[in-house]
Amino acid sequence: MNIMVYVEDLAKKAKHASIILRTIPAKRKNQALENVALSLDKNRNSIISANKKDLENGNKAGLSDALLDRLALNDPRIDGMIQSVREIAALEDSVGQIEGVKRPQGFTLEKVRVPIGVIAVVYESRPNVTIDAAALCLKSGNAVILRGGSEAIESNRRLTLIIKEALKVSGLPEDAVGCIDRKEHEGVHWLVKQEGYVDLVIPRGGESLIKKVVDEATVPVIKHYKGVCHLYIDEEADLGMALDVVYNAKVQRPGTCNALETLLVNDKVSEVFLPMVREKLQKVQLRGCARTRKILPRIDLATEDDYYAEYLDLILAVKVVDSLEDAIGHIETYGSNHTDGIISQNINKIQKFVEMVDSAVVTVNSSTRLSDGGVFGLGAEIGISTDKLHARGPMGLKDLTSYKWVVRGNGHTRE
């Protein structure tokens, strides 16, 4: 089948499934998720052997060890998937929640939470996203079309079949979870153009993948391009706290989008603070501005590109600034509107920073790594948005719903 026809067919089937899913109560959706968990457990061997094919192909294709590691599935990782599905089943379902008011004219106006419909998730190597995204969409009553990385195609195909079986056993439409298990690049191209069938696209991955989706999509997209996160160390900061926070933000898990990428230090404390940073972050490569290098002469000079960079690695750009305003200006210019923070004991400066920095998440005296759906108590995270419409920052289950208005009258008309 032609790839365009194939994708359109998937989208139509998902749309049809979404109409059924819309009215399925939470209890039955949770039962289906439990069946997915049981089925994952029962099918460990077939999952691992499908994954082995991906790993062999990846090896032949010369994938890096890091990428092969992200791709690999084993028993502990399948345990993780199962646990994740059960955690998602245990979350609150916002579908059907009603905010109602009686209007003065006498009719009742209800705002009822409903699923969005069909969600397309486009992502890269990790096969566990297949399970997480499917479970989150199912829990929120949405049909989903998955398009993972081509290097994980065997694993994703197998995982999708397991979910479909569990749906069948649970009496839910199998087409509620679809998977583009063909490698043509045009698969994404046609998927993001299915206006009328697909209601939302969530791309997860590198900047180039996301740019491609945004450029080609006619369906709405929620995304973040990258996380160039900043911490500004104010002259009135508790420098001990600042050091611990900088260390955590940069080192605890450098490959994540909420890790620190650029450190801004007020000139008045730079001579004390920068040597502390050099001492504590020994395994981190620092790249500094000219003023930073007056204090730490042995580090590399940061270029303009360094300040735009999302390293996702143990590298940190450093800049000495004259004032809070300069720090805010730097973030406005080089930032990605993801997560940016201030370390200060001065409430006026904190307030100014919080108001002026236009990021999805602003942190005060705390690590940028706290910017996370789990930490925020949203349950599970389908993604992070640096857009300002619909959802901003970490996106939880409720962000996978929309609402409809219901007017209940008794012959009410417009005056």
Next chain:
Amino acid sequence: MNIMVYVEDLAKKAKHASIILRTIPAKRKNQALENVALSLDKNRNSIISANKKDLENGNKAGLSDALLDRLALNDPRIDGMIQSVREIAALEDSVGQIEGVKRPQGFTLEKVRVPIGVIAVVYESRPNVTIDAAALCLKSGNAVILRGGSEAIESNRRLTLIIKEALKVSGLPEDAVGCIDRKEHEGVHWLVKQEGYVDLVIPRGGESLIKKVVDEATVPVIKHYKGVCHLYIDEEADLGMALDVVYNAKVQRPGTCNALETLLVNDKVSEVFLPMVREKLQKVQLRGCARTRKILPRIDLATEDDYYAEYLDLILAVKVVDSLEDAIGHIETYGSNHTDGIISQNINKIQKFVEMVDSAVVTVNSSTRLSDGGVFGLGAEIGISTDKLHARGPMGLKDLTSYKWVVRGNGHTRE
């Protein structure tokens, strides 16, 4: 100046103004709105004389009387604008509203309402939209770029100058309200591509205007294409109520997007109900299916196109259906997901209709004309959305805001 450069320049200025506007408290925004109201009152003559030029040009260009009437300003219409600005000033400002929680880890998590940033509003003839859109955006802390119809260019230019003067007097940035006062069609084209400066585009007008905006935009768009609104008259309807509701929905203001366009009547009551409709809606031209014409032989046959049509006129498509399911199926096929309703006394059928019909607004035993921001108590309406992301149905002031997350810690890091 080249039109592309001109639009980009407007967008940059608006972006800059939006950064200032972000932190202006409600009191000062309201004062600025009161200054707009005073300034409109003081400048009646210059507004009316600018409008006269538009009317003269429109006359020469052969605009229809209806269009000239929509374009015309006079003292009562300026009174209306002034009143509208004062009503908007009196609304609650959601910017700065905080939902806060203490997380178990000990930090405070706040979700703070913030303006979206820069909103572009693209619309057609009525000059009062210039004032309404500017006032709503200003009230919600957003900068706005207005692009009205070219036939109203003199009026819109004059009105924008009046707003800018009022902003200046109020100490707010004049660039918070921009107006594309050039006629080139490319104005819209470049406006909707200002990603990075413009955060949202709201097109208001006919389907072709909106399609153009959606096709060309890289900035997110919130819109509704059209309102093909249905009422389904169930066999268990109170037919007297049904008749009053149908009359109100079709006749009270047929030119609006929430007016009734297609009437679906259950076969079991069609022989009684359709003659009642014919009798009461005498000034309405009916177009029916073959079964309708067996009962009302003198009306025209409805074509497939009639069921897709948004007449905005005293014309009504009629179809006899066998069941609730057929009615839902018809709405799924021909509807526009705007506003659709059921008239029935059977709560099970009502519930099924409410759950299965995927429209922004679903009405029960009431007129589709109730689907309105004012009637819903949203204060003022910037538009109606049939999208499912961000806002759905009538959009009020709060829908012109986003939120940011603020994490307030005391050295908190990620475990």
